[in-house]
Amino acid sequence: MAKKSIIHVTDLHKSYADFEAVKGISFEVYEGEIFGLLGPNGAGKTTTLEIMETLRLPSGGDVEVLGHSIHKNPQAIKRLVGVQLQQSGFYPSLTLSETLQLFGSLANVEINTLELLRMVELEDKARSMVKDLSGGQRQRFAIACTLVNQPKVVFLDEPSTGLDPKARRQLWDLIRKIRDTGTTVILTTHYMDEAEVLCDRVAIMDNGKIIALDSPDRLIDALVSRGYERPKQVKKATLEDVFLDLAGKEMSDETEEQSNG
Amino acid sequence: MAKPYNQLQAMFGIMRASLIASFRNPASIVFGLVFPLIFVLVFGYIGGESASFSVGIHPDSDRDNPIYQAIEQIDALTLTTDKTAEELTDDLRKGDLGAVLEIERGKQLVVHLTTSQAAPEEGQTIQTLLSGITDKINLAAANVTQPLARIEPGEVAGRKFTAIDFILPGQLGFSLLSAGIFATAFVFINLRQTLVIKRFFTTPISKFSIIFGEGLSRLLFALLQGAVLVAVGYFAFDYTLIHGISTFLQIMLLSALGLIVFMGFGFVTSSLAKDERTVAPMAQLITLPQFLLAGTFFPIDLFPDWLQPVAHILPLTYFNDAVRKVAFDGAGIASVWPEMLGLLVWGIIVYVIAIRIFKWEE
Numbered sequence: 136m137a138k139k140s141i142i143h144v145t146d147l148h149k150s151y152a153d154f155e156a157v158k159g160i161s162f163e164v165y166e167g168e169i170f171g172l173l174g175p176n177g178a179g180k181t182t183t184l185e186i187m188e189t190l191r192l193p194s195g196g197d198v199e200v201l202g203h204s205i206h207k208n209p210q211a212i213k214r215l216v217g218v219q220l221q222q223s224g225f226y227p228s229l230t231l232s233e234t235l236q237l238f239g240s241l242a243n244v245e246i247n248t249l250e251l252l253r254m255v256e257l258e259d260k261a262r263s264m265v266k267d268l269s270g271g272q273r274q275r276f277a278i279a280c281t282l283v284n285q286p287k288v289v290f291l292d293e294p295s296t297g298l299d300p301k302a303r304r305q306l307w308d309l310i311r312k313i314r315d316t317g318t319t320v321i322l323t324t325h326y327m328d329e330a331e332v333l334c335d336r337v338a339i340m341d342n343g344k345i346i347a348l349d350s351p352d353r354l355i356d357a358l359v360s361r362g363y364e365r366p367k368q369v370k371k372a373t374l375e376d377v378f379l380d381l382a383g384k385e386m387s388d389e390t391e392e393q394s395n396g
Numbered sequence: 397m398a399k400p401y402n403q404l405q406a407m408f409g410i411m412r413a414s415l416i417a418s419f420r421n422p423a424s425i426v427f428g429l430v431f432p433l434i435f436v437l438v439f440g441y442i443g444g445e446s447a448s449f450s451v452g453i454h455p456d457s458d459r460d461n462p463i464y465q466a467i468e469q470i471d472a473l474t475l476t477t478d479k480t481a482e483e484l485t486d487d488l489r490k491g492d493l494g495a496v497l498e499i500e501r502g503k504q505l506v507v508h509l510t511t512s513q514a515a516p517e518e519g520q521t522i523q524t525l526l527s528g529i530t531d532k533i534n535l536a537a538a539n540v541t542q543p544l545a546r547i548e549p550g551e552v553a554g555r556k557f558t559a560i561d562f563i564l565p566g567q568l569g570f571s572l573l574s575a576g577i578f579a580t581a582f583v584f585i586n587l588r589q590t591l592v593i594k595r596f597f598t599t600p601i602s603k604f605s606i607i608f609g610e611g612l613s614r615l616l617f618a619l620l621q622g623a624v625l626v627a628v629g630y631f632a633f634d635y636t637l638i639h640g641i642s643t644f645l646q647i648m649l650l651s652a653l654g655l656i657v658f659m660g661f662g663f664v665t666s667s668l669a670k671d672e673r674t675v676a677p678m679a680q681l682i683t684l685p686q687f688l689l690a691g692t693f694f695p696i697d698l699f700p701d702w703l704q705p706v707a708h709i710l711p712l713t714y715f716n717d718a719v720r721k722v723a724f725d726g727a728g729i730a731s732v733w734p735e736m737l738g739l740l741v742w743g744i745i746v747y748v749i750a751i752r753i754f755k756w757e758e
Binding site: 188189190210213214216218220222223224225226227228229233234236237238239240241242243 | 408590591
């Protein structure tokens with residue numbers, strides 16, 4: 136299976152006044168994969184992502200997305216990608232439908248709001264105000280907003296932060312669904328389990344550098360082959376599994392709605 | 397992606413979203429419409445009455461004489477005839493009465509006129525009115541049928557300049573000032589701090605389109621509010637639109653110009669304020685002094701000499717003067733070019749600053 140590389144990051148550097156956030160990283164992203172930037176807070180993941188999204192210019196190095204350089208043709212990139220920022224509000228006082236319409240105008244696209252909302256399981260909230268959504272619903276809606284222009288690449292910055300186990304799994308299903316339609320997904324996360332479960336390939340970042348890049352399985356195999364052994368006996372299940380089993384799959388949105396009043 | 401990107405479509409998307417949000421936002425309607433409307437209603441009702449002076453009639457005063465009869469005929473005098481001497485003195489001291497009158501019938505008709513330090517101008521005017529009456533009586537008694545001088549009154553036909561004619565332009569100006577400064581500043585600081593603008597930057601929309609989309613929305617909304625204000629003034633309180641529809645449209649044009657200038661102040665405020673809480677005091681600093689000094693409620697001539705030049709060059713003053721001239725004097729738009737020029741100069745100054753300091757992100 137030929138893997139087509141659609142994003143090239145070459146020797147990327149980014150410095151702020153007194154702080155070097157990204158210290159020379161290079162990698163490629165293949166078409167149709169879910170690619171993860173995994174690392175602790177402050178590793179440089181968001182900075183890297185925002186440079187790829189054409190929100191920031193690097194101090195050095197180059198990024199090419201779908202054949203366009205971020206230096207020479209950022210506008211072309213903006214038309215082809217969808218972006219979910221780490222923390223971003225929505226235009227105030229609008230309903231979900233109206234917000235999608237707004238993004239449709241920004242993308243120069245006639246959209247089918249119900250279809251988009253259906254994809255993220257929010258079609259019954261079309262006329263609700265965005266501010267009345269629960270945390271999980273907001274994240275799903277934010278992803279719907281990235282899909283307005285049927286992008287080739289979707290960037291998600293820490294998409295499941297702050298979500299309960301239910302909502303996280305719902306989100307992961309959604310991300311897989313998006314990848315299955317042929318869209319490439321690049322996400323950042325500091326959740327190791329998320330990277331392991333979701334990503335086809337993972338770049339582990341720490342302190343502005345990539346310290347490893349491979350599929351999760353191969354990374355784990357490599358570790359084990361270096362002689363690593365887990366200190367404790369691996370449990371057959373975790374507490375999260377307990378919760379999921381007891382709580383059942385449909386209750387996620389309800390519990391969130393109840394706790395949000 | 398064969399089609400080139402259409403900035404206009406993006407801009408109209410922003411305009412539409414902004415308009416929807418404005419209609420759903422109670423604050424913008426309160427400051428832009430309800431507040432000025434209250435002033436219009438209050439002054440509209442007050443304006444029905446003309447100025448009058450209050451005169452107290454002493455209980456011991458003789459009322460069966462030509463002087464008293466003449467006084468009763470004067471519209472400008474409101475007579476209080478049912479109070480005791482002490483009550484009258486008390487009212488006089490407080491300035492609630494301009495004068496107290498006691499007419500004594502003896503060999504002469506003597507008018508005892510007591511005025512008050514609390515209302516000296518009223519006292520003066522009443523005394524002058526009475527002098528006119530007594531002089532006439534004296535001349536008649538002296539059989540002077542051909543006095544040396546007399547007053548020949550005449551009147552020019554014209555519309556009565558009522559309180560509403562003075563007040564409405566200022567209230568319209570206030571509405572536009574609110575919409576231009578408060579609404580613009582709040583919206584942009586909110587969009588910036590909640591990273592909505594940052595999210596917009598991941599799309600091909602230009603900064604220009606964002607500003608224009610919001611600006612157009614603000615313009616439409618503010619003009620709508622202004623039209624409601626003028627309509628209420630016109631239909632409910634007989635506000636003078638001397639050439640009808642044409643005057644109305646000219647006022648709308650002036651309003652558009654005023655609003656664009658005020659929006660510039662809004663852009664500057666949104667960039668200087670640290671957060672939403674700081675916006676209000678800053679915007680008030682620009683709005684309130686103008687509200688008080690721009691001839692909104694009373695003519696600038698009443699201010700001390702040193703304050704007048706300052707008051708004359710405020711943007712709201714130019715606006716108020718232009719609207720009054722157009723609405724009441726029937727001046728065409730072209731003839732208020734000095735005021736429009738004043739507004740334009742302010743606009744240039746404020747937009748030059750805004751362009752330099754406008755913050756798109758924290």
